[in-house]
Amino acid sequence: xxxxxxxxxxxxxxxxxxxxxxxxxxxxxxxxxxxxxxxxxxxxxxxxxxxxxxxxxxxxxxxxxxxxxxxxxxxxxxxxxxxxxxxxxxxxxxxxxxxxxxxxxxxxxxxxxxxxxxxxxxxxxxxxxxxxxxxxxxxxxxxxxxxxxxxxxxxxxxxxxxxxxxxxxxxxxxxxxxxxxxxxxxxxxxxxxxxxxxxxxxxxxxxxxxxxxxxxxxxxxxxxxxxxxxxxxxxxxxxxxxxxxxxxxxxxxxxxxxxxxxxxxxxxxxxxxxxxxxxxxxxxxxxxxxxxxxxxxxxxxxxxxxxxxxxxxxxxxxxxxxxxxxxxxxxxxxxxxxxxxxxxxxxxxxxxxxxxxxxxxxxxxxxxxxxxxxxxxxxxxxxxxxxxxxxxxxxxxxxxxxxxxxxxxxxxxxxxxxxxxxxxxxxxxxxxxxxxxxxxxxxxxxxxxxxxxxxxxxxxxxxxxxxxxxxxxxxxxxxxxxxxxxxxxxxxxxxxxxxxxxxxxxxxxxxxxxxxxxxxxxxxxxxxxxxxxxxxxxxxxxxxxxxxxxxxxxxxxxxxxxxxxxxxxxxxxxxxxxxxxxxxxxxxxxxxxxxxxxxxxxxxxxxxxxxxxxxxxxxxxxxxxxxxxxxxxxxxxxxxxxxxxxxxxxxxxxxxxxxxxxxxxxxxxxxxxxxxxxxxxxxxxxxxxxxxxxxxxxxxxxxxxxxxxxxxxxxxxxxxxxxxxxxxxxxxxxxxxxxxxxxxxxxxxxxxxxxxxxxxxxxxxxxxxxxxxxxxxxxxxxxxxxxxxxxxxxxxxxxxxxxxxxxxxxxxxxxxxxxxxxxxxxxxxxxxxxx
Amino acid sequence: xxxxxxxxxxxxxxxxxxxxxxxxxxxxxxxxxxxxxxxxxxxxxxxxxxxxxxxxxxxxxxxxxxxxxxxxxxxxxxxxxxxxxxxxxxxxxxxxxxxxxxxxxxxxx
Numbered sequence: 001x002x003x004x005x006x007x008x009x010x011x012x013x014x015x016x017x018x019x020x021x022x023x024x025x026x027x028x029x030x031x032x033x034x035x036x037x038x039x040x041x042x043x044x045x046x047x048x049x050x051x052x053x054x055x056x057x058x059x060x061x062x063x064x065x066x067x068x069x070x071x072x073x074x075x076x077x078x079x080x081x082x083x084x085x086x087x088x089x090x091x092x093x094x095x096x097x098x099x100x101x102x103x104x105x106x107x108x109x110x111x112x113x114x115x116x117x118x119x120x121x122x123x124x125x126x127x128x129x130x131x132x133x134x135x136x137x138x139x140x141x142x143x144x145x146x147x148x149x150x151x152x153x154x155x156x157x158x159x160x161x162x163x164x165x166x167x168x169x170x171x172x173x174x175x176x177x178x179x180x181x182x183x184x185x186x187x188x189x190x191x192x193x194x195x196x197x198x199x200x201x202x203x204x205x206x207x208x209x210x211x212x213x214x215x216x217x218x219x220x221x222x223x224x225x226x227x228x229x230x231x232x233x234x235x236x237x238x239x240x241x242x243x244x245x246x247x248x249x250x251x252x253x254x255x256x257x258x259x260x261x262x263x264x265x266x267x268x269x270x271x272x273x274x275x276x277x278x279x280x281x282x283x284x285x286x287x288x289x290x291x292x293x294x295x296x297x298x299x300x301x302x303x304x305x306x307x308x309x310x311x312x313x314x315x316x317x318x319x320x321x322x323x324x325x326x327x328x329x330x331x332x333x334x335x336x337x338x339x340x341x342x343x344x345x346x347x348x349x350x351x352x353x354x355x356x357x358x359x360x361x362x363x364x365x366x367x368x369x370x371x372x373x374x375x376x377x378x379x380x381x382x383x384x385x386x387x388x389x390x391x392x393x394x395x396x397x398x399x400x401x402x403x404x405x406x407x408x409x410x411x412x413x414x415x416x417x418x419x420x421x422x423x424x425x426x427x428x429x430x431x432x433x434x435x436x437x438x439x440x441x442x443x444x445x446x447x448x449x450x451x452x453x454x455x456x457x458x459x460x461x462x463x464x465x466x467x468x469x470x471x472x473x474x475x476x477x478x479x480x481x482x483x484x485x486x487x488x489x490x491x492x493x494x495x496x497x498x499x500x501x502x503x504x505x506x507x508x509x510x511x512x513x514x515x516x517x518x519x520x521x522x523x524x525x526x527x528x529x530x531x532x533x534x535x536x537x538x539x540x541x542x543x544x545x546x547x548x549x550x551x552x553x554x555x556x557x558x559x560x561x562x563x564x565x566x567x568x569x570x571x572x573x574x575x576x577x578x579x580x581x582x583x584x585x586x587x588x589x590x591x592x593x594x595x596x597x598x599x600x601x602x603x604x605x606x607x608x609x610x611x612x613x614x615x616x617x618x619x620x621x622x623x624x625x626x627x628x629x630x631x632x633x634x635x636x637x638x639x640x641x642x643x644x645x646x647x648x649x650x651x652x653x654x655x656x657x658x659x660x661x662x663x664x665x666x667x668x669x670x671x672x673x674x675x676x677x678x679x680x681x682x683x684x685x686x687x688x689x690x691x692x693x694x695x696x697x698x699x700x701x702x703x704x705x706x707x708x709x710x711x712x713x714x715x716x717x718x719x720x721x722x723x724x725x726x727x728x729x730x731x732x733x734x735x736x737x738x739x740x741x742x743x744x745x746x747x748x749x750x751x752x753x754x755x756x757x758x759x760x761x762x763x764x765x766x767x768x769x770x771x772x773x774x775x776x777x778x779x780x781x782x783x784x785x786x787x788x789x790x791x792x793x794x795x796x797x798x799x800x801x802x803x804x805x806x807x808x809x810x811x812x813x814x815x816x817x818x819x820x821x822x823x824x825x826x827x828x829x830x831x832x833x834x835x
Numbered sequence: 836x837x838x839x840x841x842x843x844x845x846x847x848x849x850x851x852x853x854x855x856x857x858x859x860x861x862x863x864x865x866x867x868x869x870x871x872x873x874x875x876x877x878x879x880x881x882x883x884x885x886x887x888x889x890x891x892x893x894x895x896x897x898x899x900x901x902x903x904x905x906x907x908x909x910x911x912x913x914x915x916x917x918x919x920x921x922x923x924x925x926x927x928x929x930x931x932x933x934x935x936x937x938x939x940x941x942x943x944x
Contacts, residue, residue: 720837720861720862720863721837721838721863723838723861723862723863724837724838724839724859724861724863727859727861727896742918742919745895745896745919746919746922748896749896749897749898749923752861752896752898753898753899756861756862756898756899756900759862760862805899805902805903805927806898806899806900808899808926808927808928809898809899809923809926809927812926813926
């Protein structure tokens with residue numbers, strides 16, 4: 001009875017001990033720790049002096065032993081025992097398998113061995129041994145050990161799953177890091193090096209190499225040679241640059257098939273890699289868009305466990321992401337980048353990118369929501385968001401509450417981390433120059449966003465963020481530069497009849513040493529200056545600013561180009577860096593077309609006549625500014641013919657390496673002849689565009705165009721009493737524009753009809769208002785615009801025949817009559833081709 | 836202010852009633868021109884065959900308002916016009932109804 005109760009007590013204690021042991025072995029999820037705790041718990045449970053846990057590898061052989069109470073080398077001897085369903089031996093020395101074991105120092109008397117199966121697979125064996133003479137393992141200890149083994153299997157399984165999760169997370173994080181690093185374009189570490197470094201570290205390998213096709217852009221089938229482009233770990237310097245034929249190599253086979261593999265031998269010798277001897281290795285292809293970008297081979301040292309098949313998947317995922325990132329990083333001409341590069345403003349960039357994302361994802365809709373930066377944490381920006389949508393017109397207020405909630409939470413979460421909780425949709429937050437941008441993509445069909453998709457989205461979002469930042473910077477710089485340019489380069493308001501262009505060689509900051517200026521002088525004349533300081537950029541610009549102001553002041557004081565340039569000579573002599581500035585200075589009488597000009601070593605002005613002939617104004621020229629301050633300066637005078645165009649410019653327009661200045665001037669003349677039809681702005685555009693070298697202007701360019709006569713601009717009250725005066729003004733202008741007297745009369749009548757209509761019909765009911773008359777001349781035409789602020793009564797010729805007579809006259813006398821009746825007033829455009 | 840226009844009705848040596856206009860004719864002075872035409876027409880009716888001459892050879896400008904007031908008298912007048920005006924009267928269709936004769940171009944217009 002007592003024995004029985006003792007036995008029961010012992011059994012109960014054992015169960016408690018066992019439960020305790022099971023609880024302990026599962027106490028954390030670290031696999032190594034778990035295995036060690038299993039051995040210890042088994043020893044405690046049975047009182048055995050030594051224990052070991054043998055772990056089998058993929059091929060069934062033992063790969064490692066965890067030992068307690070005995071030396072690891074001795075423990076490994078247990079691996080030779082055939083355990084089967086389990087062994088319990090009281091005296092091992094008499095056992096037939098004892099011979100299998102090395103006789104040596106392993107002293108085993110009592111032995112207990114139980115197999116451990118994890119998810120049906122033979123994981124390994126648990127061995128318990130004791131060398132004390134009287135020691136035997138009881139049947140209950142055997143059972144306890146078996147119970148422990150099955151509990152251990154669960155703990156091992158958990159620990160393994162956890163290790164796998166952790167491993168997966170490590171590789172996924174690595175993919176992200178590579179994506180981010182490639183985005184940042186870190187010049188210190190090339191993208192290939194980055195990938196190989198990560199692969200080495202994550203696989204805990206001793207060597208990793210990355211091979212790429214020796215020729216870029218080939219399909220997997222076309223590649224014939226791989227070359228080691230990046231290495232990490234041992235023998236890095238020996239192996240770099242080695243060539244490997246695709247046909248006869250293991251790495252080549254992987255590149256071609258796209259299928260990763262685990263191996264310990266390589267077909268083709270790679271010095272510094274395969275000659276190290278057999279060791280566990282894994283070979284993974286880098287494939288994006290069906291193009292083989294390369295192959296990664298990672299090798300562990302011979303003592304490390306080989307790679308298992310689960311690893312293959314893990315590393316393949318990593319390689320796939322790396323390949324996508326690589327392909328995207330390499331694809332500088334990527335459509336998204338193009339969109340961003342073309343945009344001038346943030347809004348344009350974002351609008352273009354949103355459309356592009358929709359196209360790339362074949363999405364039903366892409367929303368881009370900009371949340372402005374909160375100035376302090378507590379501030380609620382409420383719903384003050386900017387929403388842009390591509391695909392479907394969408395307003396923030398129309399979005400479902402939960403969508404708005406998700407978008408807000410994305411704003412507050414990590415940047416560049418895709419959110420993919422629902423199929424067919426994904427969101428990501430990124431830095432916007434003015435806050436946080438959340439991009440939301442609704443796919444056309446509700447498919448899942450794969451890991452690959454997420455990498456792609458992260459990559460795109462990163463690019464977008466960078467692109468927006470760049471656009472913002474350039475935008476701000478440009479604004480600053482433009483303000484600066486306007487402040488020091490030329491007049492704030494250009495009078496009618498002039499066109500200017502300016503392009504600095506130093507981009508994007510649009511300042512340089514060239515300048516143009518148009519100055520209204522006291523007597524109604526107009527000063528024109530184009531100049532060119534030595535040098536480029538900001539240094540030249542500061543000199544230029546001073547010379548420009550000085551020249552302006554000199555002209556205002558004495559409207560004589562000769563005297564102004566002489567004054568500039570004395571000024572420049574005092575200003576370091578101003579010597580050798582070239583300039584052409586002219587004073588124009590806009591009433592008569594009289595042009596007095598003087599040139600200080602500057603390329604000659606060009607005059608384009610209305611008939612298309614050109615004239616180079618070579619007179620009135622002497623040395624550049626500030627060289628001989630006391631020398632007298634010459635002056636020349638011409639009268640600008642009607643509808644001629646005067647061009648002042650700097651040498652950047654005509655200078656080309658290997659060509660003379662005369663060639664350049666001839667090119668300008670030819671182009672002006674060709675482009676003489678149309679207005680001044682058109683001519684200016686043509687000159688800048690057509691004369692630009694294929695790689696852009698290498699020097700600053702400034703140009704100033706004037707067509708004589710300046711356009712006529714008259715505003716007058718809608719009063720018939722003013723008609724005669726307006727005709728006088730228009731007649732004078734038409735005479736200046738070189739229109740023959742008969743045609744002057746025709747234009748006067750047509751314009752008179754339009755003006756009379758404006759007065760009679762447009763302002764019949766209102767005594768106030770303004771009628772405006774504009775007239776411009778081109779080489780071959782005069783164009784008039786008569787605008788009123790009222791609304792015409794449409795004439796009905798049948799009912800009131802005399803009402804239609806004015807219109808008939810206009811149409812008969814002019815080549816073109818266009819009437820635009822709008823609510824704010826009616827505008828009549830008249831065109832007469834000059835005969 | 837109205838556009839300067841002088842209107843003068845005389846009888847030529849052959850007894851023909853002549854309305855001579857000098858200046859420019861537009862909306863601002865169309866009324867005196869209309870009145871002068873009407874007066875001349877009445878005078879012609881009363882004293883002669885009902886026809887009269889409108890001499891516009893010193894009129895440098897005439898717009899559709901002027902043409903409009905000539906139309907009612909088309910069958911009864913003979914117009915002498917400055918060469919510039921001849922084309923205008925053609926375009927407006929007035930020449931089809933009335934006799935229009937170009938004045939010799941003046942030395943200075």
